[in-house]
Amino acid sequence: MSLRIFNTLTRAVSEFSPAEPGHVRMYVCGMTVYDLCHLGHARSMIAFDVVQRWLKASGLRVTYVRNITDIDDKIIKRALDNGETIRHLTDRMIDALHEDADALGVQRPQHEPRATDYVPQMLSMIGTLEQKGLAYRAGNGDVNYAVRKFPGYGKLSGKSLDELNAGERVAVNTEEGGKHDPLDFVLWKSAKASEPGDAKWDSAFGSGRPGWHIECSAMACELLGQTFDIHGGGADLQFPHHENEIAQSEGANGQPFAHFWMHNGFINVDNEKMSKSLGNFFTIRDVLKVFDAETVRFFVVRSHYRSPLNYSDVHLNDAKGALKRLYTALQAVPPADVTIDWTEPMAARFKAAMDEDFGTPEAVAVLFELASEVNRSGSAERAGLLKALGGVLGLLQTDPTTFLQSGAGLDEADIQAQIQARADAKKAQNFAEADRIRNDLLARGIVLKDSAAGTTWEAAQ
Known part of the structure; x- marks a missing residue:
């Protein structure tokens, strides 16, 4: 069975094959680094870590890009409030991000571009959009994208222009000298006198800084080409962020942007999305003070990446107990070193689960069946297969006694x-x-x- 992925763009599960045989190019939207990462960020990082791990386990070469937004209204405000430079704040938060991701067993992407390092590429794309009549200079000094001039706008969210509502970072009211249409979005923000010098760049459009959406279009095209295989991110990014990326990139290049779009589900608290803006979030560091990192990873992995995931101490404790059952089998029967034979029945079932849109719940179920088999048979080879398959998901690599006594x-x-x-x-x-x-x-x-x-x-x- 070949890999099949649910494509948000087509709203269907389709067979996946990279445009370049044997090589997958994947871009995932990363964090805006003004504060510590919360558990919702952890879910996205872990979800796409599992994706790239499985692609590699399937024998594919992966070029994985996950960006960092290091210039943004919230970043500027936080730096001013703290009395520190933007660079000092973002460096601190990036270091913290890496510490949290490393603790959760998230492998580093091959490329982790910072938005501020790609401003020339953004300006070049904005210039192309202006030349093609898709961008205009507003009276207030901003450069905006003319959404209604791009015929394909709305194809990712599946709504007509009249049905679409402006998103969190898109102004809903036109301003005098500003947007021509409420759905238009900013590509280049004119500098304000009150903003610090490290939040401004000189350009042909005047002093200012890039809008949020343009950074991903510019960095993805620069690092992966005008068309690549997979674009991922949280479900909250589908509109407007990813819709706007498509409009910018395809409007500028005249080529499809990404063949497959993947979106992970939310982590909810009392069935409401966890987010900093709602104030109901738990930082990764807060959670790791109570639960070990592998339990948190297992809590995320045992649910399908597209499904909503409800957070509570009860659910984390249940995950801890379930993970302990796997480690107990490995403690009782020290695993042999094995190379996975994907034709072996248990491994084949694991592979079939992962090949069907990264079906980690079914793959985890195979791990528990293997653990039961290890407990019955005492086979070091079966224990070795359990450990090896767990490793594909970034699990079961700690010494069992160390984990059980933690x-x-x-x-x-x-x-x-x-x-x-x-x-x-x-x-x-x-x-x-x-x-x-x-x-x-x-x-x-x-x-x-x-x-x-x-x-x-x-x-x-």
Whole structure:
């Protein structure tokens, strides 16, 4: 079975093959770096990390670009509020982004362009759009895109121009000397006297800075070509951001922009989208103070990337318990080093799941079946396959004992001393004392496990 992907542009699952045989070019919209990343950002990073991992596991070469927006109204305001330069703020936030992504097992993209490094390319594209009559200079100094002059506008969102509502970053009212139409969007923002010098660039359109949408069009075309294979991002970017990218890129180049458009679902809190603007977000760092990073990754991966995902401590605790079951199998049967044979029945089922629009829920189900098989058979080879397939999803690569004992909150030496004291009590037939020690440890988050080989422990769920 070949890979099939749900394409937002066609609203259907279609067979995927890269334009250049054996080489996938993929662009994913990244973060606006004015604050720490939240769990919604983590979902997008993990979702497309799994995508690029599976493409590579399928034998394809991947050129993966994920941009960084490092100039924006919110960035300028935050830098001014903090009394720091824009560059100092964005450098700090990019470092934090990398720390969070690394903790979650998200592999770095091949290219991570910063918007401020591609302003000349943006200006060149704006100039082309103006020459083609798709952009105009407004009386207030801005340069805007004339949406109604691009015949294909609305094809990604599937709505007519009259049905479309201006999005979060698109002004809904025309201003005197500004937009000709409420749906028009800014390509170049005229500099304001109150803005700091590091928020302005000189150009043929006057001093100013790029609009939000133009950066992705310019960077994607520069790094991947005028047409590439996959464009991804969160579902909230479908309109207006991605719709505007299509209008800009195809309007300037006369070529299809991306063949496949992929959008990951939201993370919700009480069925409402998690976002900074709504104030109901949890930063990745906040969550990692309570739950280990692999549990957070597993929480995301075991749901399909397009489905909504509800966040709660209950769901994270459930994910922790489920992941512990997989690690318990690997602890009991040390895995052998294996190379995945994709014709082997379990591996073939895993592959079929992933080839059907990156079906991670079904792929994770295969991992649990393998874990049950490992527990029954004690086979090191089956344990090795479990670990190898988990690795395709960025899971199960930690030492099992280390994972199972993580978050215990007690020193290893203290725990072992209590285990020995319990053993001594049992030997003296003081079973009341042995039970007291077990219950005391359990109350402190330590679960003892007795077997013929002795007593081991793990952190409680």
